[in-house]
Amino acid sequence: MLIVSAIVSGLSLGAMYGLIALGYHVTYAVSNTVNFSQGSSVMLGAVLCYTLWITFGWPVTLAVVVALFLCALFGLVVERFLVRPFAARGSNAWLMATVAGGIILDNAVMFSFGKEPRSLPSVLAQKPVSLFGAGVYPLQLAIPVVGIAVALGLHVLLNRTRAGKRLLAVVQNPSAARLMGIDVKRAIALSFAASAVLAGLAGMLIAPLLSVSSDMGLMFGIKAFAVAILGGIGSASGIMLAGFLYGLAEALITALLGSSYTQILVFSAVIAALALMPNGLFGRAAVKKV
Amino acid sequence: MVRSLLKPRFALSRRAAVLGLGAAVLLGGAPAFAQETIKVGLVAALSGQSAKSGEAITRGLEVAIDEINAAGGVLGKKVELIRRDDESNPAKGVVAARELVQKEKVAAFFGGIDTPVSLAIVPFANQAKVPFISVWAAGTGITRNGAAENYVFRVSAVDELVDEAMIDYAVKTYKTAKPGLMLINNPWGESNEKGLKAASAAKGLTLAGAEKFDNADVDMVPQLTRLKEAGADTLFLIANVQPAAQVVKSLDRMGWNVPVVSHWGPAGGRFTELGGPSAEKVHMVQTYTFSGNLSKKGQTVLAALKTKYPQVTTLADVTPAVGIANAYDAMHLLALAIAKAGTTEGPALRQAFYEIGSYEGLIKSYAKPFSPTNQDALSKDDYIFTHFKGAEIVPVN
Numbered sequence: 245m246l247i248v249s250a251i252v253s254g255l256s257l258g259a260m261y262g263l264i265a266l267g268y269h270v271t272y273a274v275s276n277t278v279n280f281s282q283g284s285s286v287m288l289g290a291v292l293c294y295t296l297w298i299t300f301g302w303p304v305t306l307a308v309v310v311a312l313f314l315c316a317l318f319g320l321v322v323e324r325f326l327v328r329p330f331a332a333r334g335s336n337a338w339l340m341a342t343v344a345g346g347i348i349l350d351n352a353v354m355f356s357f358g359k360e361p362r363s364l365p366s367v368l369a370q371k372p373v374s375l376f377g378a379g380v381y382p383l384q385l386a387i388p389v390v391g392i393a394v395a396l397g398l399h400v401l402l403n404r405t406r407a408g409k410r411l412l413a414v415v416q417n418p419s420a421a422r423l424m425g426i427d428v429k430r431a432i433a434l435s436f437a438a439s440a441v442l443a444g445l446a447g448m449l450i451a452p453l454l455s456v457s458s459d460m461g462l463m464f465g466i467k468a469f470a471v472a473i474l475g476g477i478g479s480a481s482g483i484m485l486a487g488f489l490y491g492l493a494e495a496l497i498t499a500l501l502g503s504s505y506t507q508i509l510v511f512s513a514v515i516a517a518l519a520l521m522p523n524g525l526f527g528r529a530a531v532k533k534v
Numbered sequence: 535m536v537r538s539l540l541k542p543r544f545a546l547s548r549r550a551a552v553l554g555l556g557a558a559v560l561l562g563g564a565p566a567f568a569q570e571t572i573k574v575g576l577v578a579a580l581s582g583q584s585a586k587s588g589e590a591i592t593r594g595l596e597v598a599i600d601e602i603n604a605a606g607g608v609l610g611k612k613v614e615l616i617r618r619d620d621e622s623n624p625a626k627g628v629v630a631a632r633e634l635v636q637k638e639k640v641a642a643f644f645g646g647i648d649t650p651v652s653l654a655i656v657p658f659a660n661q662a663k664v665p666f667i668s669v670w671a672a673g674t675g676i677t678r679n680g681a682a683e684n685y686v687f688r689v690s691a692v693d694e695l696v697d698e699a700m701i702d703y704a705v706k707t708y709k710t711a712k713p714g715l716m717l718i719n720n721p722w723g724e725s726n727e728k729g730l731k732a733a734s735a736a737k738g739l740t741l742a743g744a745e746k747f748d749n750a751d752v753d754m755v756p757q758l759t760r761l762k763e764a765g766a767d768t769l770f771l772i773a774n775v776q777p778a779a780q781v782v783k784s785l786d787r788m789g790w791n792v793p794v795v796s797h798w799g800p801a802g803g804r805f806t807e808l809g810g811p812s813a814e815k816v817h818m819v820q821t822y823t824f825s826g827n828l829s830k831k832g833q834t835v836l837a838a839l840k841t842k843y844p845q846v847t848t849l850a851d852v853t854p855a856v857g858i859a860n861a862y863d864a865m866h867l868l869a870l871a872i873a874k875a876g877t878t879e880g881p882a883l884r885q886a887f888y889e890i891g892s893y894e895g896l897i898k899s900y901a902k903p904f905s906p907t908n909q910d911a912l913s914k915d916d917y918i919f920t921h922f923k924g925a926e927i928v929p930v931n
Contacts, residue, residue, distance in 0.1 A: 246759050249788070253753045260752070359582065361776045363807045370810075372787040378755075379787040453783075454752050455776055455808050463750040498756035503719075503746045 249378035258491020264468035281346030283465020289444025319440025366452035476527015578646025594861030624654035641878035649673030697729030714766030742766035775803030822859035
């Protein structure tokens with residue numbers, strides 16, 4: 245009973261981490277940069293969905309679509325003002341700039357949305373169903389499905405379609421890609437928009453299980469980055485797998501050893517894994533073709 | 535050339551003279567003005583996450599001050615409240631306390647919801663010899679601070695006593711024999727872990743375990759499953775509203791219907807909205823609620839709140855009531871102390887706190903509420919157990 249419920253909890257948590265971590269993968273695959281305000285994009289998706297749907301009373305589908313569109317816009321802004329100016333100079337300052345951007349967004353939301361956590365209702369998170377004797381909300385089962393579908397979709401998009409190959413060409417050799425008529429700037433901007441949309445989607449899926457508040461994204465952002473690195477940031481399927489492993493480790497350690505040890509052991513395991521496999525559990529060493 | 539060099543200097547010194555004269559007039563006038571009122575201070579969170587707590591305390595103080603002033607004030611002077619925002623930040627709290635004492639010359643001042651802020655102010659209050667009255671923060675060390683001359687008083691719950699009260703209540707209500715602890719992973723959880731363990735040991739109870747969780751944790755099923763497997767028959771919960779709601783939802787998912795007795799954390803937010811219907815089953819410590827059968831005093835204060843603050847329309851608007859009620863009683867007790875002392879000098883005022891006789895308050899009838907060995911006006915018998923009913927906090931029947 246203890247083990248079964250921990251496995252179910254762990255897999256559903258892991259799927260959330262994986263889904264958010266895919267956002268890191270998308271921008272990394274295209275531009276070798278990462279949006280460290282990813283956690284804030286998670287929060288933005290949930291807060292916008294709550295505001296448009298519950299506060300303004302819009303139909304839920306419209307609220308979701310508009311919220312995701314605004315997330316995409318946020319991703320574009322991050323790329324244009326917090327990444328591009330620094331990356332163009334060959335500087336790594338985009339790292340700190342995106343962290344700062346996230347903090348600014350969190351605080352802006354705190355002032356406008358309020359600090360009090362609110363509840364995003366969902367029919368999929370009201371009545372638990374029994375799975376091998378452990379109770380779960382249907383939403384907890386839906387999240388892994390969405391996560392795996394998104395990971396597969398990204399894999400197919402990047403490796404099997406012309407547009408995807410064009411994107412990958414950008415990261416391998418931006419100037420050659422430009423010479424071949426690929427709009428490099430647009431490709432990178434789009435990847436940031438896509439990454440923010442993925443995070444916003446994750447936020448909406450997670451919110452009914454947690455609650456909506458301005459600081460909800462912080463811990464998710466950090467854990468998801470650990471997952472992205474662990475899985476090998478260049479591999480979508482690796483990231484989803486690493487997400488499941490991370491979630492399982494968290495839940496099993498809590499269940500078997502007690503919650504005092506969870507964070508210490510999980511993050512130690514992350515460090516150990518990276519020391520032994522520097523490219524992540526499922527990543528391959530980057531080969532730079534000259 | 536020489537003239538033009540000299541002229542501005544002259545002009546400057548003339549301006550300085552005028553400014554100096556103005557300042558002298560203002561400063562000379564200030565003490566005369568200050569004598570017209572007795573100033574009392576408040577250092578509390580007036581903005582940010584806990585802004586609502588500062589608002590509640592303000593309302594309790596203001597209603598009491600109106601009553602005191604309507605009855606002619608204290609020592610023939612009107613009482614005036616001066617508020618400063620600590621933004622839940624200990625450093626800002628100390629700066630605000632210094633300003634209230636040294637610049638505004640308050641006779642005494644009240645503290646807010648945050649234990650860390652109050653703990654930072656305690657040494658300053660004792661050193662400045664100005665009474666500091668906690669009306670919310672429950673950290674044990676605030677009043678039990680080890681100072682030879684203790685200027686810190688409290689009209690609120692005390693963590694250590696809350697832990698004892700929770701155990702007493704659970705044993706009486708649920709025949710608890712093997713409780714499990716669910717604690718937030720921060721210093722507040724830590725200090726209550728100690729208190730609950732000591733109180734359990736004193737009652738001869740064995741613990742099923744003590745589990746921790748973080749603010750942003752989504753799923754507490756693993757922790758709860760451990761406690762369940764270890765045979766927990768009651769849970770003691772120390773957490774604020776969001777993680778407390780996650781505990782309730784996790785219990786729902788497990789289908790585990792176990793009694794939950796909680797510190798007052800969940801009272802500070804939308805517990806039933808976040809935790810769902812099962813949140814109503816959690817019993818929480820409070821010092822006061824305006825719901826249920828109100829005393830005459832309760833009715834008067836509630837009516838005064840509604841008149842003074844048009845935003846107060848339903849009982850959910852005076853939830854949680856602890857900030858209002860504690861502040862209201864504390865202000866009246868302070869006025870009695872000032873009247874007894876016949877002065878606002880710190881040392882005499884401190885002595886007068888110990889000489890307060892009886893006072894028919896909102897929370898209870900106080901009789902000799904303070905002594906040098908007990909600077910807390912409320913004891914564990916004064917706590918009440920409540921639960922949410924919709925958005926309202928009502929006493930447990």
